[in-house]
Amino acid sequence: MTSSPLVRLSKLLSLMLRHEPGTFGLTLDAEGYAPVAEVVMAARTRLPAVSEADVIAVVETVEADKRRFSIVDDEIRANYGHSFADRIAQAARTPPAKLWHGTHLNAIERILREGLAPMKRQYVHLTTSESIATRVGARRGQAVLLEVDAAAAHAAGVVFYQANESFWLADSVPARFLSRRSR
Numbered sequence: 001m002t003s004s005p006l007v008r009l010s011k012l013l014s015l016m017l018r019h020e021p022g023t024f025g026l027t028l029d030a031e032g033y034a035p036v037a038e039v040v041m042a043a044r045t046r047l048p049a050v051s052e053a054d055v056i057a058v059v060e061t062v063e064a065d066k067r068r069f070s071i072v073d074d075e076i077r078a079n080y081g082h083s084f085a086d087r088i089a090q091a092a093r094t095p096p097a098k099l100w101h102g103t104h105l106n107a108i109e110r111i112l113r114e115g116l117a118p119m120k121r122q123y124v125h126l127t128t129s130e131s132i133a134t135r136v137g138a139r140r141g142q143a144v145l146l147e148v149d150a151a152a153a154h155a156a157g158v159v160f161y162q163a164n165e166s167f168w169l170a171d172s173v174p175a176r177f178l179s180r181r182s183r
Contacts, residue, residue, distance in 0.1 A: 005047070009054055010062040012043055013069060017078035032077040032088040039076055065132060067164035080163040082122045090123070090161035095150040095168050099126040101178070102137025108144045108180065116146075116173040123161065123169035126150070130181075132166060145181040153177040 016024045016039060017032065024042035026034045036052055043050045055076065059069045070079055082088050101124070103111060116124040126148055127133050137143030153173055154160060161169040 006054065006058050006062050009043065009047060009050060010058045010068070012046055013039070013055070013058060013076075014078060014081070016042060017069070017076065018081045019083045021084070028077070028086075028088075029075075030089045032082065033072070033075040034077070036071060036074050036076050065129065065166055067166055070164070080123065080125060080167050080169055083120050087122050090163065090169055092159050093162040093168075095126075095154055095160040095162075096128060097149075097151040099128060099148040099150045099168055100130050100133035101126050101146040101148055101173075102133035102135065103144050103146060104137055104139075104141040105144055106141060108146075111146065112175055112178060112180065115175040115178065116148075116170070118172065123171065124173055125163075126160075126168040126170065126173075127166055128168070129166055147179050147181050148173055149177045149179070 016026060017028070017034065021028050021034065024045065026038060026042055028034050036055060040050055040052050040055055043055070056071065059071055059076070067079055068081070070077055101116060118124050125136070130145060133145055134143045137145065150160060150168070158170055158173060158177070163169050
């Protein structure tokens with residue numbers, strides 16, 4: 001597959017593994033994994049030519065810095081971003097001292113007043129990368145970068161979960177641990 005079909009497959013995998021597994025006949029385990037073979041068969045209902053090699057290529061190459069998916073043995077999962085009711089289990093971890101959150105100009109005042117909440121997702125998404133946070137924030141307009149004092153938040157009892165090397169999750173982050181950064 002060329003790059004464009006891999007991006008289409010990545011979007012389909014996100015729909016299947018993050019938002020609507022039941023629509024595709026998939027059952028995810030408590031950590032969000034499903035057998036790769038079942039995911040390939042389900043994906044073929046929309047993209048008939050999909051192969052296991054294509055799924056692996058998506059995991060390894062499509063926005064690789066975001067590490068949206070993981071394959072362990074013969075199972076695949078979305079690492080973060082789930083919107084369905086059953087919460088994906090994540091292991092609590094001690095975060096790095098500083099994390100980043102990208103948002104847009106229209107949301108910044110509310111966030112600085114009320115803190116970060118997961119909205120329609122299961123967790124708040126944070127990253128170790130300023131550039132990733134900026135790209136995420138730019139999806140809905142002018143990007144605004146927030147620095148998260150993760151060390152202080154963690155010391156105050158905020159629980160953090162590591163989704164992968166680039167992304168961290170939290171149930172919420174109070175406003176007192178956030179500061180706006182200029183780009």
